[in-house]
Amino acid sequence: MEEKKLTKKDLNSMFVRSWFLLGSFNFERMQSIGFCVSLIPAIKRLYSKKEDQKEALKRHLEFFNTQPFISAPIMGVTAAMEEQKANGQPIDDATISGVKVGLMGPLAGVGDPIYWGTLRPVLAALGASIALTGSIVGPLLFFILFNVCRLATKWYGLKYGYEKGTEIVSDMSGNRLRKLTESASILGLFVMGALVSKWTSLNVPLVVSKYTGADGKEVITTVQMILDQLMPGLLPLLLTFLCMKLLKKKVNAIALIFALFAVGIIGYWLGVLA
């Protein structure tokens, strides 16, 4: 029997389909249809019998959920396993499902902090700070840089997963991914520190003392001036810590935002904030 092999065109098709992984996200099986649809080119190539196709489709309609970019290497590995299975290797359904489920958790654990925790906030903050001046460069920069990173991850991830096949599982235990996650966290935290200080505005114009100086000029000292002498950005920093604490206590983010809105309105009304 002739050996079955995925073509470059199949992988390209899987790559494009994977952009829509979350399209039919639902609360029962999450990304399951998206994963199945992404694998359809491979299933079509590898299985000609209706019965085999049916089994493969059902296999990939099982629960699946991971960070969407990091799904690409999992699809690659899965395709490689399906290929081996189609060529008569003794791989059963449970093995394929096991690898999928085994990879989706840890890889999401790497992907979430890198893409959602670091790359997007950093690029978005950069783009937004330019956008505040009204320049189109802000949104363009964010869109292009983010999508270049995304597409590169998906394309190389898919190819890497497919070529490495099942080997990737043992690669996971290596240090490389941990190093990558930790570096991303360091970069992210460093930039967040800068953002808290620079891109927040919290001004307490409450007057502490007011006197006429020797030169006849009026000298006004406000709470904000004293705070700025201590440490610029001190209030936003404390507020950030308070929010972190509350969020950890499962306070809803939207509720927190509404509470801060109330602080703004009441603070302005009392003349404490400006």
Added chain:
Amino acid sequence: MSTFEIVMVALVAAICGMGSVLDEGQTHRPLIACTLIGLVLGDVKTGIILGGTLELMALGWMNVGASMAPDAALASVVSTILVIVGHQSIGAGIAVAIPIAAAGQVLTIFVRTITVFFQHLADKYAESSNFKGIELCHFIALLLQGLRVALPAVLVAVAAETGLVTSLLNSIPEVVTRGLQIAGGFIVVVGYAMVINMMSAKYLMPFFFLGFVVAAFTGINLVGFGIVGAVLAILYIQLNPKYSAQSAAVEEIDEL
């Protein structure tokens, strides 16, 4: 607004709505969504500025695991329409964005529940190995997510022009709008807090304080911070005994 403009608003809103469930191209982020709506309505500059402001507020909104972020797509699209067509201030745009984001989240949950129906339909198609059927289930579900934003957007766009929404928004007292604008300046800390919590590792917090202090006393811009942060990360990994000890162990195994 011309029919063409309304069609374009619907189209862009649908793209943003689909973007918010896909989380791929980031068309649902305020920075992109507000800019696109601004472009369609002929005032791209206002769109960009509003987008930048909302983006900073939404920095920490992310879908992680099964948890869902407030809906940035609906909030961005509707508030941009109100600011440009309804002639509102950026401050008013920010003020309406948050409740809309919360409402959008409820709508998203609703659609994601409806999609369960397509999941079961897909199961049925799998039984007869009907590839087209499964693909159809997938993309119709995606289309519903697009309509989720497109329909409210068109409704608001039409209502904004009649002046109904404008007079409603104008009746908000000054202490509220000004207070909301002030809150807009520091409300970003919620987003920062979410991001920091996500990367949360106590032993890495010195890097956060370093970034804070350096920013407080210098004029380095964000690109500079990115570069310094990357250098720090590389140095940390290279010098960390945690990693060097383990790589030494790997070398030993290789030699055996």
